[in-house]
Amino acid sequence: MLNLPIYLDNNATTPMDPRVLEAMLPYFIENFGNAASRNHAFGWKAEEAVDYAREQIASLINADSKEIIITSGATESNNLALKGVFEMYAEKGNHFITVETEHKAILDTCKHLEKLGAEVTYLQAAEDGLITVEQVAAAIKPNTVLVTVMYANNEIGVIQPIKEITALCKSKGILFHTDATQAVGKIKVDVIADGIDMMSFSGHKMYGPKGVGVLYVRRKNPRVKVTAQMDGGGHERGMRSGTLNVPSIVGLGKACELCRLEMDVDTARISKMRDRLEQELLVIEESYINGNTEHRLPHVSNMSFKYVEGEGLIMGVKNIAVSSGSACTSASLEPSYVLKALGLDDELAHSSLRFGLSRFTTDEEIDYAINHVKEAVNKLREMSPLWEMFKEGIDLKTIQWAEH
Ligand SMILES: *Cc1c(COP(=O)(O)O)cnc(C)c1O
Numbered sequence: 001m002l003n004l005p006i007y008l009d010n011n012a013t014t015p016m017d018p019r020v021l022e023a024m025l026p027y028f029i030e031n032f033g034n035a036a037s038r039n040h041a042f043g044w045k046a047e048e049a050v051d052y053a054r055e056q057i058a059s060l061i062n063a064d065s066k067e068i069i070i071t072s073g074a075t076e077s078n079n080l081a082l083k084g085v086f087e088m089y090a091e092k093g094n095h096f097i098t099v100e101t102e103h104k105a106i107l108d109t110c111k112h113l114e115k116l117g118a119e120v121t122y123l124q125a126a127e128d129g130l131i132t133v134e135q136v137a138a139a140i141k142p143n144t145v146l147v148t149v150m151y152a153n154n155e156i157g158v159i160q161p162i163k164e165i166t167a168l169c170k171s172k173g174i175l176f177h178t179d180a181t182q183a184v185g186k187i188k189v190d191v192i193a194d195g196i197d198m199m200s201f202s203g204h205k206m207y208g209p210k211g212v213g214v215l216y217v218r219r220k221n222p223r224v225k226v227t228a229q230m231d232g233g234g235h236e237r238g239m240r241s242g243t244l245n246v247p248s249i250v251g252l253g254k255a256c257e258l259c260r261l262e263m264d265v266d267t268a269r270i271s272k273m274r275d276r277l278e279q280e281l282l283v284i285e286e287s288y289i290n291g292n293t294e295h296r297l298p299h300v301s302n303m304s305f306k307y308v309e310g311e312g313l314i315m316g317v318k319n320i321a322v323s324s325g326s327a328c329t330s331a332s333l334e335p336s337y338v339l340k341a342l343g344l345d346d347e348l349a350h351s352s353l354r355f356g357l358s359r360f361t362t363d364e365e366i367d368y369a370i371n372h373v374k375e376a377v378n379k380l381r382e383m384s385p386l387w388e389m390f391k392e393g394i395d396l397k398t399i400q401w402a403e404h
Contacts, residue, residue, distance in 0.1 A: 002364060002365065002368055004319045005318065005319050005320055005321045006319065006320045006321065006365045006368060006369060007321045007358075007360075008320050008321060008322050008355045008356060008357060008361070008365075008369060009321045009322055009323050009354075009356055010205075010299065010356035010357060010358040010361075011154050011155070011157075011182060011205070011300060011323065011354060011356035012323060012356070013204045013205065013210065014204065014205060014206065014207050014358050015207070015358070015360060016204075016207055016208065016209060016251070016255075017207040017208075017254075017255065017258055017359075019254060019258060020207060020208055020209065020251045020254045020255050020258070021251070023250055023251060023253075023254035024209065024247040024248070024250050024251040024254075025247075027046070027049060027246045027247040027250050028247050031045045031046060031049065031246075032046075032246075033045055033046035033047075033246075034046060034243055034244075035047040035049075035050045035243075035244045035246055036233065036235065036243065036244070046244075046246045049246060049249075049250050050244055050246060050249050050250075051065070052250075052253060053249045053250050053252060053253025053254075054068050054070075054249075054253070055253075056253035056254065056256045056257040056260075057214060057252060057253055057256045059256070059257070059260060060184065060185065060189075060256040060257070060259060060260045061184060061189050061190065061191050061199070061216060062190040062191055062192050062193070063191050063192075063216050064219060066219055066237070067191075067216055067217055067218060067219050068214055068216060069214065069215040069216070069217055069236045069237065069239050069240050070212065070213075070214060070236060070240065070244060070245075070249055070252075071212075071213045071214065071215055071240055072211055072212065072213060072245075073202045073203070073204070073210070073211060073212065073213035074103075074105060074179060074181040074200045074201055074202035074205075074213045075105040075213075076213060076215075077179075077200030077201070077202075077213050077214060077215035078103070078105040078106050078109055078179055078200050079105070079109050079229060080215050080226055080228075080229050080239065080240065081148070081177045081198045081200060081215055081226060082096070082106070082109045082110065082113060082146070082148065082177070083109065083112075083113065083226075083227070083229055084225075084226025084227045084228070084229060084239070085145060085146045085175060085177070085198075085226055086113050086116070086118055086145075086146075087226075087227035088225050088226050088227045089145045089146075089175070092143075092145050093141075093142070093143030093144060093145040094117060094118050094119055094143055094145065095118070095119045095120075095121070095141050095143040095144040095145060096110060096113065096118055096119070096120045096121070096144070096145065096146050096147075096148065097120075097121045097123065097136060097139045097140070097144060097146070097147045097148070098110055098120060098121070098122055098123070098147075098148045098149065099122065099123045099124075099125055099131055099149055099150070099160075100122045100123065100124055100125060100337075100341050101125045101129060101150075101153055101155075101337075101338045101341050101342075102148070102149075102150050102179065103150065103154055103179055103181070105179070106148060106150070106179055107122075110122075119143070121139045123135050123136065123139060124341070125341055125342060126342075127342050127343050128158065128291055128292035128342070129153055129156050129158035129290075129291040129292055129338075129342055130158055130160060130161070130292055130295065131149065131160060131161075132161065133161055133164040133165050133167075133168050136149075136165050136168055136169075137168055140168075140172055140174065144172075144174050145174065145175060146174065146175045146176070146177060147165065147169050147174055147175070147176050147177070148176075148177040148178065148179070149162065149165055149176075149178060150178060150179040150180070150181075150182075151178045151179065151180035151182070151183035151184075151189065151199075152180070152182040152183040152186075152187070152296075152297050153182065153291070153338065154181070154182050155302060155323075155325070155336060155338040155339065155354055156290050156291030156296075156300070156302040156338065156339075156342075156354075157182070157291060157296045157297035157299075157300030157301070157302065158291045158292045158295055158296055159183065159187070159295045159296060159297065160295075161295075162178060162194050162195075162196070163193075163194055163195060166194060166195030166196060166197075167195060169195075169197075170195055175197045175198065175222075175224060176195070176196060176197045176198070177196075177197065177198040177199065177200070178196055178198070178199050178200070179199075179200045179201075180196075180199050180200065180201050181200060181201050181202045181205050181213075182205060182297060182300075183201075183297065184199075184201040184205075184206060184259075185201075185205070185206030185207070185255070185256065185259035185263065186206070186259075186263070186267070186297055186298065186299060187263075187267070187297060187298065188263070191216055191218070196216070196218070197217075197218045197222065197224050198215060198216060198217055198218065198224060198226075199214075199215070199216040200213065200214070200215055200216075201213060201214050201216075202214075203248065203251065203252040203255060206255050206256070206259055207255050207258065207259070207358075207359065208248075208251050208252045208254070208255030208256075209247075209248045209251040209252065209255075211245070211248060212245055212248035212249060212251070212252050213252075214252070215239075215240075217239065225239075226239055228240060228241065230242060262359070266359045267298045267299075270298055270299045270357050270358070270359065270361065271298035271299065273357055273361060273363060273366045274298060274299055274300070274301055274355070274357055276366060276370075277301060277355060277357075277366050277369060277370060278301045278303070280370040280374075281303055281370065281373055281374070282303075283374075284305060284373075284374060284377055284378075286305070286306035286307060286390070287303055287304070287305050287306070287377075288303060288304045288305075288306070288348070289301065289302070289303055290302040290303065290304055290339060290342065290344065290352060291342065299356060299357040299358065300354070300355070300356055300357075301354070301355045302325075302339075302352060302353070302354045302355070303352065303353055303355070304325075304339075304344065304348040304349070304351050304352040304353075305351050305352075305353075305377045306347070306348060306351065307351075307381055307384055307386045307387040307390055308351045308377055308380045308381060308384070308387075309350070309351070309380065309384070310324060310325070310326030310335070310350030310351050310352075311326060311350075312380045313326070313351055313353065313376060313377070313380060314326060314353075316375075316376030316377075316379060316380055317353065317372055317373055317376045319368070319372055320368070320369050320372055320373070322353045322354060322355055322356075323353070323354040323356070324350075324352060324353055324354070325338075325339045325344075325349045325350060325351075325352035325353075325354070326349075326350040326351070326352070335349035335350050336349050336352065339352055353373070355369070
C-alpha cells in the first residue's frame with residue numbers, strides 16, 4: 001500500500017535517514033557535554049564526537065577536518081562567506097560576481113552588501129540555466145574579490161562548469177565560493193579537484209538534521225579567512241562562535257558518511273527512476289523539461305505543461321508533494337525568478353512542477369506520480385479554452401485579448 005501524499009520535494013528538504021537519528025540519540029541525554037569544556041570527561045566525550053563528525057564531513061568533500069566550519073545551515077554559511085570576505089578583503093577590492101539564478105541566500109546577501117558599498121555583477125544564465133567561463137572572465141575587474149556560483153541549481157538541478165570557473169579565478173588570484181547545498185551528497189564534490197576555496201552546504205538536504213550546515217574554508221593554496229559574523233567564544237577557529245550543537249553535528253557527520261559510501265548505488269537507482277518519470281511525462285503533448293539535461297543532478301526534474309493553469313495544476317496533483325514555479329505556492333507573488341531568468345514566459349513558469357527524488361523514493365511511488373500527473377494535466381486541458389484553440393490550430397499569439 002502506498003502512503004499518500006507521496007513526497008517528491010526533496011530539493012526543499014529530505015527526510016532524515018533513520019541511521020542518522022540512531023547516531024544522534026546518545027548525544028541528547030547521556031552524552032550531553034559541551035564540546036568546549038576542557039576540564040572533564042563530559043566535555044571530552046562531546047569534543048571527541050564532534051572531531052569524529054568533522055572527519056566524516058571532511059572526507060565526503062576531500063577536505064581537511066580543520067577546514068570545516070559548522071554553522072546553522074547553508075543560509076548562514078552563504079552569509080558568512082560573502083559578508084566575511086567583503087570585510088576581510090576590503091583592502092583588495094569590493095567587486096563580487098554571481099549569477100541571477102542563485103538561491104536567495106546568495107542574492108539577498110549580495111543586495112545587502114551593495115548597500116554597504118559592494119559592487120555586484122549578476123551574470124545572466126542561458127536558456128538552459130548554465131553560465132560560461134567566458135561570461136565570468138568578461139566580468140572580472142581589477143577590484144574583483146570573489147566569484148560565487150552555485151554548484152547545482154535548486155529549482156532545475158543544472159550543474160555549473162565549476163572546474164573551469166575555479167581555474168580562471170585561481171589564475172587571476174580571485175577567491176571562489178560555491179553554494180553546493182544541492183550537490184553535496186548527491187554527486188561527487190571534491191574541493192581539491194574542483195579547486196573550490198569556500199563552499200556552503202546543509203544537513204537537511206542530504207538526509208541529515210535541520211539547523212546544521214557547513215562552510216568549508218580552504219586553509220592552504222590559498223589560506224582563506226573570513227571575518228566572523230557572530231562574535232563570542234571564538235569557536236570554529238574564530239569564524240563562528242557559539243556552543244556547538246553536538247547531536248546535530250554527529251548527525252551531519254553520519255549523513256555525510258552514508259552519502260560517501262552509498263552515493264554511487266543510490267545515484268544509479270534514483271536517476272533511473274527520474275528518467276522513467278520524465279520519459280513518461282514527456283509523452284504528454286506540449287510538455288517540456290526546464291534546464292540543461294546533460295549537466296544536471298541525477299534526482300531532479302523540472303517540467304512545464306503548456307496550456308495548463310498553474311494553480312489548477314498544483315491542486316490537481318495534491319496526492320504528490322512537489323514544488324511548483326507558480327506564485328500561489330510560494331511567499332512571493334512572482335512566478336519562479338529562476339524559470340523567468342531562463343526566458344520562460346509567465347505561463348510556462350506557472351505551469352511547472354519540480355520533482356525531487358530521494359534514496360527513499362520507490363518505483364511504485366514513481367508509477368503513481370506518473371499516472372497522477374497525466375490525469376491532472378488531461379483533466380485541466382479538457383476544461384481549458386486555450387487548449388481547445390491550440391488543438392484547433394489557432395495561433396494563440398495572434399489573438400487580441402480584451403483589456404481588463
Ligand atoms: C536549501 C538551500 C539553501 C538554504 O539552506 P538552509 O540550510 O535551509 O539554510 C541555500 N542554498 C540552496 C541552493 C538550497 O537549496
